[in-house]
Amino acid sequence: MKSFKKLLWAAFFLAVFGFVFWGCDDGGGGNTELPELTGTVSISGTAEVGQTLTAVTSTLGGSGTISYQWKHGVTNIGTNSSTYTIKLEDAGGAITVTVTRSGNTGSVTSLPTDPIATPGLQFTLLSGGNAYSVSKGTATAAVITIPAIHEGKPVTTIADNGFLGYTNLTSIVLPNGITRIGSYAFYQCENLVSVVIPTVVVIGNFAFDGCSSLVTVFYRGASGLDWATTMLSGQGLNNAPLMNAKIYYYSAEDPLTVDSHWYLYDGHPFIWFNCSVAFNSNGGSAVTTQIVYYGYSATRPANPTRSGFVFDNWYSDAGLTIWFDWWSPITTNITLYAKWLEPITVSFNSNGGSTVTAQTIGLGRTAIRPTNPTRIGYTLENWYSDVGLTTVYNFSTSVTSNITLYAKWRAWNTYVDGIEMVWIYTGTFIRGSSNSADWNASPPHDVMLTNPFYMGKYEVTQEQYLAVMGVNPSWFNSNPATGETQARRPVEGVTWFDAIEFCNKLSEIEGLTPVYTITGRSPATGYPITSATVTANWNSNGYRLPTEAEWEYACRAGTTTAWHFGNTESQLVNYAWYTQNSNNRTHEVGLKLPNVWGLYDMHGNVYEWCWDWYASYSSGAQTDPRGPDGGTNRVNRGGCWFHSAESARSAVRNYFIPVNRDYWLGFRVVRN
Numbered sequence: 001m002k003s004f005k006k007l008l009w010a011a012f013f014l015a016v017f018g019f020v021f022w023g024c025d026d027g028g029g030g031n032t033e034l035p036e037l038t039g040t041v042s043i044s045g046t047a048e049v050g051q052t053l054t055a056v057t058s059t060l061g062g063s064g065t066i067s068y069q070w071k072h073g074v075t076n077i078g079t080n081s082s083t084y085t086i087k088l089e090d091a092g093g094a095i096t097v098t099v100t101r102s103g104n105t106g107s108v109t110s111l112p113t114d115p116i117a118t119p120g121l122q123f124t125l126l127s128g129g130n131a132y133s134v135s136k137g138t139a140t141a142a143v144i145t146i147p148a149i150h151e152g153k154p155v156t157t158i159a160d161n162g163f164l165g166y167t168n169l170t171s172i173v174l175p176n177g178i179t180r181i182g183s184y185a186f187y188q189c190e191n192l193v194s195v196v197i198p199t200v201v202v203i204g205n206f207a208f209d210g211c212s213s214l215v216t217v218f219y220r221g222a223s224g225l226d227w228a229t230t231m232l233s234g235q236g237l238n239n240a241p242l243m244n245a246k247i248y249y250y251s252a253e254d255p256l257t258v259d260s261h262w263y264l265y266d267g268h269p270f271i272w273f274n275c276s277v278a279f280n281s282n283g284g285s286a287v288t289t290q291i292v293y294y295g296y297s298a299t300r301p302a303n304p305t306r307s308g309f310v311f312d313n314w315y316s317d318a319g320l321t322i323w324f325d326w327w328s329p330i331t332t333n334i335t336l337y338a339k340w341l342e343p344i345t346v347s348f349n350s351n352g353g354s355t356v357t358a359q360t361i362g363l364g365r366t367a368i369r370p371t372n373p374t375r376i377g378y379t380l381e382n383w384y385s386d387v388g389l390t391t392v393y394n395f396s397t398s399v400t401s402n403i404t405l406y407a408k409w410r411a412w413n414t415y416v417d418g419i420e421m422v423w424i425y426t427g428t429f430i431r432g433s434s435n436s437a438d439w440n441a442s443p444p445h446d447v448m449l450t451n452p453f454y455m456g457k458y459e460v461t462q463e464q465y466l467a468v469m470g471v472n473p474s475w476f477n478s479n480p481a482t483g484e485t486q487a488r489r490p491v492e493g494v495t496w497f498d499a500i501e502f503c504n505k506l507s508e509i510e511g512l513t514p515v516y517t518i519t520g521r522s523p524a525t526g527y528p529i530t531s532a533t534v535t536a537n538w539n540s541n542g543y544r545l546p547t548e549a550e551w552e553y554a555c556r557a558g559t560t561t562a563w564h565f566g567n568t569e570s571q572l573v574n575y576a577w578y579t580q581n582s583n584n585r586t587h588e589v590g591l592k593l594p595n596v597w598g599l600y601d602m603h604g605n606v607y608e609w610c611w612d613w614y615a616s617y618s619s620g621a622q623t624d625p626r627g628p629d630g631g632t633n634r635v636n637r638g639g640c641w642f643h644s645a646e647s648a649r650s651a652v653r654n655y656f657i658p659v660n661r662d663y664w665l666g667f668r669v670v671r672n
Contacts, residue, residue: 037062037104043097047113052085055097055110064103071096073149118144126157133182135162142168142191148175158185160204167191170213174198181207183236194218195242205236214241278335279304280318284311287338292330300326309340310362341365347404348373349387353380356407361399369395372427372558378409379597381425381452419464419506419543421454421671422598424554431552432617433651437562440614440653446621447549455546455554456668458589458600459608460502463487465494468505471527473498475663476586484588490606490666492586496634496658497521497529499545499609499667506669507542515544530659536611538626539672546670548612548635548653549625555638555650557597562649564595564602569645576604576648582641586663603648606666607636614655633657640664 038061045053055068070078072095078084084095094112121144122137132155134146144163147155155175160182163169169189173196174181183204186192192208194216208214235242277298279287284304292298303311314336316322324336341362348356353373361367372380383405385393393405410423432444466472466487473493480486494502497518504514521532536544546554561567565575573580575595577587582604590600612627612635627635633655639648642664646652656665 034103034105035062037099037101037106037108039108041097041099041108041110043095043110043113047086047095052083053095053097053113055082055099057082057099060099060101060108062101062104064101067100067102069098069100071098118146121146123150123155124159125153130154131156133157133159133162135159136166136169140168142170144169144172146172146174146178148177156180158182158207160184161187163189165189170194172196174201180204183207184209186211195245203235203239203242206238207236208242209238209240211241214245217242217245217247219247275330276333277330278333279314279338280335281306281338282340284309284338284340295329295331297327298330304338306340308343310343310360312339312341312362312365315339344399345402346399347402348383349404349406350375351407351409353378353407353409364398364400366397367395367399367405373407374596375409377598378411379423379425381408381410381423384408419669420457422457422554423452424455424550424597424670425452426450427553427558429553429556429558430560431549431622431651433649435562435651437646438649438651439647440655441617441651443617443619444651445617445619447553447625448621448623449549449553450624451672453546453550454671455550455599456670457594457598459490459606459666459668461488461589462491465491465502468502468509469498469527473527473661474586479585481583481585481587484591488588488590489586490589490601492606492663492666493661494609494666495528495530495661496609496656497532497534498527498661500532500534501529502667503543503545503669507540512542512671513537513540514542515540528659528661541672543669543671545609545611545667547624547626548610548637549622550670551608551610551637552650554597554599555595555602557595557599559596559650562651564650565593572603572645572648576601576639576645577641578604578639578648579642579644584642586641602638603650604639604643605641606638606664607640607654608638609665609667610635610637614653636665 039059041060042056043053044056045051047053057066060066068078068080068082069076070084077095084097086095096110096112098107098109100107118139118141120137120139122135123132124135125131126133131153132150134150134155134157136144146158149155154177156177156179158174158178158181161184162182163172164184164187166186166189169186169192171194172186172192176198178199178201180202181204183206185204185207187206188210190210190212192211192214195214196218275292277290277292279289279301281287281304284306287301287304290298290301300314305311314324316324316334316336318337320337320339341364343360344363344365346359346361346367348358348370350356350373353375356370356373359367359370369383383393385391385403385405387406389406389408410425426449428446428448430444431447432438432441434442434444462472462474462477472491474489474491475493476489478486480489500516501518504516504518507514515536515538517535517537519533522530555564557564563572563575565571572578575593577592586605589605592601594600595602613629613631614633614635615628615631636654636656637652639652647654656662
């Protein structure tokens with residue numbers, strides 16, 4: 001068998017090389033030598049990760065096809081292309097290109113590019129003088145690339161305190177050869193988002209402490225176990241941001257490049273896999289498959305349609321038991337499934353109010369409370385399930401058959417023991433605003449009011465205050481505007497404590513139970529009251545100040561606009577007395593247009609005391625909020641006669657020390 005193989009090889013060489021030798025024999029004339037390649041080759045382009053370099057051969061001599069060999073140091077990195085796109089793996093060394101031509105011998109090599117590193121870095125020789133440590137020096141770049149070699153010696157260490165407090169830093173790329181990240185190396189780099197770590201390193205104490213934005217680590221390893229056993233085992237103290245970051249793995253076979261599974265976004269490296277989200281509409285109209293980047297969320301498509309059915313929702317499973325969470329990151333290909341339900345109609349009889357569109361919902365689902373209809377002279381009390389208006393409808397009830405709901409109304413002009421009041425029913429609204437024009441009103445948040453109440457149709461007038469308290473503290477106590485009644489101008493110049501005592505006295509006059517208990521009153525008699533301890537019994541039926549939430553809910557009257565009538569400032573003159581039209585004084589209440597719930601002067605004339613101590617809003621949803629338990633200032637709302645249109649916006653918050661009194665500050669009352 002061995003002899004047979006030898007025979008075959010002999011035949012092969014004879015056939016090939018004999019032919020070559022024969023074909024090259026020119027009868028003794030000798031071979032014609034190819035000319036040496038002449039000229040130069042250079043590299044154009046920026047030597048940074050993600051940038052493309054181009055071999056410039058315009059001065060190259062010779063003839064024939066050009067071939068290219070790109071190198072990073074002595075390592076081949078790209079062949080047979082005049083361009084090369086720099087990878088993260090190339091960071092920290094010089095790149096050259098060598099060219100040859102088919103019609104010439106020899107080759108021409110370019111000068112090396114500048115090292116791929118960030119300008120301004122500071123390098124310090126380590127003990128022994130054989131390697132360097134690196135620190136930020138004068139660098140200011142957001143994305144830092146550390147070179148593997150500096151002046152012919154390896155860079156092996158990120159210096160202790162090397163990039164401490166470098167708030168510009170968002171991403172850093174470490175080269176092969178780094179063996180240690182020093183203590184406090186990236187301490188308090190609070191904007192650092194991502195780190196590329198190609199080798200196992202020893203990490204010093206507090207190296208990544210305070211890196212509150214760090215979310216991604218790219219590590220050249222094979223698995224999570226590799227990271228846990230080789231990297232974190234060598235970690236110093238207090239490096240929680242590094243431990244908690246998302247780890248992505250890459251290898252020499254699947255390098256971290258801008259043209260593969262990875263890409264740079266604003267200079268930061270991110271993983272880039274395409275995942276598909278398919279939609280099985282289960283008999284409905286077709287829905288186009290979505291292609292989603294790895295780790296991103298899918299976009300909810302427009303609901304499909306199906307004759308005779310109502311679309312319910314998209315489900316994660318074919319059994320239709322788990323609603324799909326549209327905020328969840330997509331990390332693999334998935335299919336979502338449509339669920340269909342028998343249609344049910346919910347109709348609304350507004351009983352004289354504006355039309356409310358019927359809802360078509362799925363069998364067993366709940367109806368959505370519609371936007372309140374309107375009816376001039378009335379406030380919607382609630383929706384009822386019966387035409388006799390005896391049973392309030394519960395919108396959390398599952399609907400199993402076609403139903404009609406009925407509106408119940410309450411007239412605006414309701415007199416409660418002599419004070420003209422407006423009935424305000426329960427509801428939810430967004431309190432506050434993110435608009436910078438709305439002072440002290442951020443962040444907006446959901447508020448639910450579960451107890452209906454009456455609110456004064458007007459601000460408390462001077463005649464009402466005088467009748468109850470026996471004094472009129474108002475600065476504007478004479479000379480009303482032409483045609484106006486002095487006694488019906490709003491009372492002002494009252495402290496918060498004065499307003500509280502007015503509520504109690506009015507309650508006692510009308511045989512109601514006072515809401516407030518007042519102790520430690522100073523002075524013991526007379527006005528103004530300058531201090532007292534006040535507690536509230538919220539179950540009492542007497543008069544009281546509105547909470548801040550009640551005030552804004554009533555002012556907005558179902559709107560979300562800057563003012564209760566809309567967003568057009570020029571219309572404010574029709575609804576409010578303010579600096580543009582007040583002629584520097586208060587005016588008789590009720591002369592401007594009311595909001596849609598029938599409340600007058602909710603914008604302008606005088607600010608109105610509320611119950612709440614002032615404090616900044618929180619973002620969480622609240623139910624029947626009454627403010628903090630203590631503070632320095634009490635809230636007042638609504639703007640006034642000498643302030644701007646901006647101050648009268650529905651969300652704007654003002655506050656004042658409760659002992660203070662001024663000619664722009666009054667109040668209105670509410671009752672349970």
